[in-house]
Amino acid sequence: MAHQAMSIVAAALLTIAGLTGAAAAPSASASAAPVDLSGYWDLAIDSRYVPHATLLPSVTAAMIATHAEADAHAVRWCNLLGLPSLMDPGRPLNIRQGRREVVIVANIMNTQPRHIYLDRTKHISNDVFDPSTTGDSIAHWEGDTLVVDTVGFSPTRGLTAIPGGGYRTDSSHLVERFQLHNKGSILLVSSTWTDPKVFAAPQTYVYRYYRLPEKFDPAPANDCNPFDATRTAFLEGADSLETVSHGH
Amino acid sequence: MATDPRAMATDPRAVGSVIAIGLLAATASAFASDPAPAASHHLEGDWVRTDQNHSGSFDGLAGSFAKAQLTPQGQADLQSAGRPNLRPLIGGPHKTGQAYVVVQTPCYIPGYDGGGALGVNPDSGAIHIVESKDQVIIAPERGGARVIYIDGRTPPDGTHIIPNGSGYGVGHYEHGTLVVDTVGLRSGAVPAGGWRTPATHLHERFELSPDGQHLTVHYTYSDRAIYVKPHSYDYTFDRLPADNAYALEDWCDSSDPKEATSIVPPPQQ
Numbered sequence: 001m002a003h004q005a006m007s008i009v010a011a012a013l014l015t016i017a018g019l020t021g022a023a024a025a026p027s028a029s030a031s032a033a034p035v036d037l038s039g040y041w042d043l044a045i046d047s048r049y050v051p052h053a054t055l056l057p058s059v060t061a062a063m064i065a066t067h068a069e070a071d072a073h074a075v076r077w078c079n080l081l082g083l084p085s086l087m088d089p090g091r092p093l094n095i096r097q098g099r100r101e102v103v104i105v106a107n108i109m110n111t112q113p114r115h116i117y118l119d120r121t122k123h124i125s126n127d128v129f130d131p132s133t134t135g136d137s138i139a140h141w142e143g144d145t146l147v148v149d150t151v152g153f154s155p156t157r158g159l160t161a162i163p164g165g166g167y168r169t170d171s172s173h174l175v176e177r178f179q180l181h182n183k184g185s186i187l188l189v190s191s192t193w194t195d196p197k198v199f200a201a202p203q204t205y206v207y208r209y210y211r212l213p214e215k216f217d218p219a220p221a222n223d224c225n226p227f228d229a230t231r232t233a234f235l236e237g238a239d240s241l242e243t244v245s246h247g248h
Numbered sequence: 249m250a251t252d253p254r255a256m257a258t259d260p261r262a263v264g265s266v267i268a269i270g271l272l273a274a275t276a277s278a279f280a281s282d283p284a285p286a287a288s289h290h291l292e293g294d295w296v297r298t299d300q301n302h303s304g305s306f307d308g309l310a311g312s313f314a315k316a317q318l319t320p321q322g323q324a325d326l327q328s329a330g331r332p333n334l335r336p337l338i339g340g341p342h343k344t345g346q347a348y349v350v351v352q353t354p355c356y357i358p359g360y361d362g363g364g365a366l367g368v369n370p371d372s373g374a375i376h377i378v379e380s381k382d383q384v385i386i387a388p389e390r391g392g393a394r395v396i397y398i399d400g401r402t403p404p405d406g407t408h409i410i411p412n413g414s415g416y417g418v419g420h421y422e423h424g425t426l427v428v429d430t431v432g433l434r435s436g437a438v439p440a441g442g443w444r445t446p447a448t449h450l451h452e453r454f455e456l457s458p459d460g461q462h463l464t465v466h467y468t469y470s471d472r473a474i475y476v477k478p479h480s481y482d483y484t485f486d487r488l489p490a491d492n493a494y495a496l497e498d499w500c501d502s503s504d505p506k507e508a509t510s511i512v513p514p515p516q517q
Contacts, residue, residue: 036380038380038382038383077501077502077503078355078356079502080499094383094385094393094395096378097381098289098378098379099289099379100289100292100378100490101292101378103376103378103387103393105385105387105393107393112387112389112392112497112498113376113385113495115376115494119490124494129494132496132499133497136494157499214382214399215399217404219410220410220413221392221412224356225356226355226356226502226503227356227502
């Protein structure tokens with residue numbers, strides 16, 4: 001029953017947010033933008049609809065374990081984390097919409113801002129683009145929905161885990177749809193990952209962000225010190241409070 | 249000035265005046281759509297700092313600036329400072345191909361929050377400026393993001409600001425020039441022998457060249473505890489072509505031992 005209700009809610013959310021479409025239409029700069037997404041946006045306990053991913057049979061448990069180990073390494077060493085975790089960093093997102101691009105600042109130490117270009121209709125050529133944890137994002141408006149298309153991911157850098165299962169690779173393709181609701185107080189973002197190496201079916205999940213007050217003042221980014229022994233002890237599974245507090 | 253249209257049509261000086269007034273009006277109207285605090289969008293784009301005096305090095309660049317005149321307190325603060333994660337060279341000289349360990353904590357500078365001074369005083373990595381309706385974001389490729397509020401707010405009392413690398417900056421536009429006032433910067437060095445603390449006031453003016461391709465940032469630090477007189481210098485930037493420009497990711501893996509060592513030159517032929 002609960003599962004059925006969840007499915008209905010999810011279907012409604014997905015219908016609202018829309019799921020189809022890649023960034024093929026001409027881009028429109030923010031000067032012609034129908035809405036302004038700018039603001040501080042927060043995820044709450046009820047903000048995530050994340051179904052289980054359908055993985056290819058060729059994705060083995062060993063491959064999943066290897067990626068999980070690499071992800072733990074990235075967290076342990078304060079590496080840049082990138083997408084998709086940048087969109088759920090545990091702190092409010094600062095989204096600012098300019099004329100040429102939308103920038104998303106996660107305000108944690110180990111992410112760089114995400115740049116979503118409104119003035120390009122094509123991705124940067126593979127010959128030129130240096131694969132990264134956030135890839136190359138271009139966007140256009142479909143009505144009042146910002147459709148963002150991202151490729152060019154690094155298969156090894158950062159936190160590669162995708163909500164619901166799977167991981168990003170160099171052939172991952174992400175399409176996101178950003179849409180304001182409730183008079184601009186809610187931002188729905190649906191994220192659809194496809195990857196011929198990982199997913200048997202597109203993996204789509206939806207985040208529902210709450211707008212924070214206009215004059216919200218975020219605290220500076222938290223420190224992330226990979227050489228902090230007590231932090232390392234904690235992350236490596238120290239088995240007592242004493243060990244965690246004194247390091248190895 | 250002539251008021252008779254027929255006279256204006258035959259008087260070259262009057263025609264010149266009309267053209268001049270027209271140009272002024274056009275220029276004014278270009279910025280008239282930018283009443284403070286709304287964004288101008290003229291600064292938006294990718295910028296790379298230039299070596300304006302052809303010095304070939306960072307030290308050489310700052311060497312052309314007027315040296316900061318520090319109070320005894322400022323001198324003491326500066327002398328007690330040092331980059332905390334640099335490691336003195338041990339042993340040597342090393343053999344060809346043998347690297348020095350030069351950094352104690354690779355990819356991590358204690359006390360540096362990534363938001364920082366790079367958004368205030370960029371190095372050779374590009375910066376990306378985004379102007380939204382209520383904030384200007386300066387995102388350096390080395391990481392972090394500097395937020396400048398242009399929504400008309402006044403900074404909170406200094407005691408309510410958590411010092412950080414980019415401080416608490418508020419800005420407004422004066423005829424297309426972005427004027428920013430910042431306090432709350434984390435203590436640290438300032439180019440040309442300066443020093444800053446959270447109480448130091450930084451005043452910046454972001455001025456665009458008429459063709460929009462060059463940016464000059466005028467910096468002025470004021471702090472009676474540190475400076476005998478305000479400390480000023482300029483940085484200049486060139487706009488990167490918009491086509492095919494994108495923000496590079498400055499990747500640094502602190503678990504990689506090579507990140508801690510000096511560059512090893514390849515064998516010479």
